[in-house]
Amino acid sequence: MGHGWEGVVLKLMRGKDFTFTVTGAEQVTEHYRRVHVTDGGLLAAAGVHPTMWVRIWFEGGGKPHQRAYTLVDPDPEAGTFSLEFALHDGLASHWARTCKPGDTVAATLQGTGFTVPEPRPERLFVIGDAASLPAVNSLLDAMPGVPATLWFETAHDSDERLPVRLDPDRHDLRRVPRADGGAALVERVKAELPDLAGEDPYVWVACDTATTRTLGSYLRKDLSLPKERVHALGYWRAS
Template sequence: MAQGRGWEGAVLRMMRAKDFTLTVTGTQDVTDRYRRLHLSDGGLLAATGVHPTMWVRLWFDNAGRPHQRAYTLVGPDPAAGSFSLEFALHDGAASDWARAAKPGDTIDATVQGTGFETPSPAPSHVLVIGDPASLPAVNSLLGDGGNALGPAPATVWFESGADDAEGLPFLTDPDRHEIRLVPRRDGGAALVERVKAELPGLLRATPDPYVWIACDTGTTRTLAAYVRKELGVPKDRLHALGYWRAG
C-alpha cells in the first residue's frame, strides 16, 4: 500500500507508520463548500486507539504524483469501526476527490505523528484561533461529545469568507464558548490584527490560559511567534500547527 508515495512515504515507513484502507459509506454536503464523508476504518481505530484531535494522512493522486493531506477524525466509533472526515472545499487534489467520492470508494490512510497532551494545570480559559479547515479539530477539542480540556470557558476567533461560516457544524457549547467570526482578508492579516487587539486583555485576566492556534501556515507562524515572544505564553501552554498553505 505504501509503495509509490515518494520520499514522504519512504520517511513514514522508516518511522513505522501504520497504513490502512478506508471505505466511503456515505456522503453529506454540509454546505456548498464543506463536505462530510462517512467511512469504515479498515481496522484503524482498533489498532491505534482514539484521542482528542486525532488525525490521519490521506493519500491522493495529483496528476500521477502522490499527494498527502491530514484530516481530523470526526465522531470516531471504535466499536463500529467508523468515523467521518470533513473537507473545506477549494481547488486541489484532496477537494476534487472529496467532491467526487461515493459509497464504495476507497482511499489509503497513514497514522503517524498524531497525539494529544492534556495541559497541566487544567486551563482556566481556552483561547482558540481557527478556520473551516481546523473546525473538526476545534470541535474535538471543545465539544464533539468529549471536551478534552475540561469545563473551562473558551474564546474562539474563527476566520472564514463572507458566507463560509453559515451552516458549519460547530459543536461548541454556547453557554461557555464564544465564537468571534473574523472575515478572511489580506491573506490572514485581518485575523492577526484582531487577535493582537483582543488576546492580550484576555490573557491578563486568565491565571492558567491555554492557546491553541490552527489556521493557514503563515498566519499560524505569525501568531505563534507573537504569543510566545511578545505575550510570553510558555511553550507548554501553546499549541500551534498550520493546517494548510495559502496559495
C-alpha cells in the same frame, strides 16, 4: 498504489497504513463536505485522542500525494469515523466532492498526538478556520466545562452555517472574515486576547501556515506564554 519517497520515509518513521472505505457523504455547506468511512482497523490498532489526524493519499498527476485530515466522531466499536473537508481547488477537495460509497482511500498514521493540557486552563483560547474546525470541535469536546473564546476565520458567507460545537453558556465565538492573507485575524487576536487572557491561558492555533507562525511567535515572544501553554500548527499553505 505505492506512496513514493514520502511513503518510504513514513514507513521508516514507523507509520502504519490503513485503507478507508467510503460509506456516504453529506454536503454541509456549498464549501464544506462530510464523508463517512469505515476505518480499516485504524481505531482498534491506534486508539483515539483529541484532534487526531491521518495522512491520506490522493492521486494526482499519476502520483500519490499525502494530505492531513482530522478524524470526526471516531467510533472505535463500530470502526467508523467521518472526515470533513473545507472545499477549495485541490486534490483532496476534488476527491471529497466526487467520492462514492465503496470507494477506498489509503492512509498512513504518523505524527499525530495531542494531550489535553494539565492543569486545565481557566479559559481556552482557540484560533482556527474551516480546515481546523474538526480539530476545534474535538478539542472543545475533550474539555467540557472549560470556558473558551474562539476566533474563527471565515472565507465564505456560508461559513456562518458551519457546525461549530458551541456551548452557548461557556463558549464565545468571534467570527473574523479572512482579509489580507490572515492579517485581519492576527489584528483581532492581538487586540482582544491580552485583555481576556487571565493568569494561565492555554492557546490552540491552527490556521494557514503564515498566520499560525505569526500568532505562535506573538503568543510565545510578545505575550511570554510558556511553550507548553501554546499549541500552534499550520494547517494549510496559502498560495
